[in-house]
Amino acid sequence: KAGVTQTPRYLIKTRGQQVTLSCSPISGHRSVSWYQQTPGQGLQFLFEYFSETQRNKGNFPGRFSGRQFSNSRSEMNVSTLELGDSALYLCASSRRTEGNTEAFFGQGTRLTVV
């Protein structure tokens, strides 16, 4: 059974650009959550999608957005990149029954903003 797949694994972008990250959940998982991981703040919740609807949202500016497709794949977009957006972006998928008690993470996308 394939795990959570995130693409690309690494990205280097310039300040002011925008970026789109992709996440394919485990087959049968309909919930996808996104987290930002930095050395200073640790793992912080961005947003969660379930059945193409945003179910929860963290405390991040509107430059961070996401969406989910009918096949449960999800994308997140960051516009007008800032140096502070450099981080490891992780997505996690879970089934409806277990919810976030059994959330499985991908390898992450490491974004560097220069």
Added chain:
Amino acid sequence: QKEVEQDPGPLSVPEGAIVSLNCTYSNSAFQYFMWYRQYSRKGPELLMYTYSSGNKEDGRFTAQVDKSSKYISLFIRDSQPSDSATYLCAMISGRNTPLVFGKGTRLSVIA
């Protein structure tokens, strides 16, 4: 005060030692408690989750929850060099609420 506090370490122990990792929390609404292991350059890997106060054992790992003290622990018995990683505690108030993480404790097991 952060909702979840976790000593970042680093913690260095000899092979075979018993390791104790801990987190405290302030939000009494938290009901489910998870432990994740994260190797360098990898995503977090779920080790186990607990719901009620008390102990839950899985192989060499034991998770302990004390809701009255708002304190959770993960014990690793017979620690191995392959256990060297960052351990993250996480908790949620309901199954469909977002994970709230501690900052992680970096563990090194020395052969």
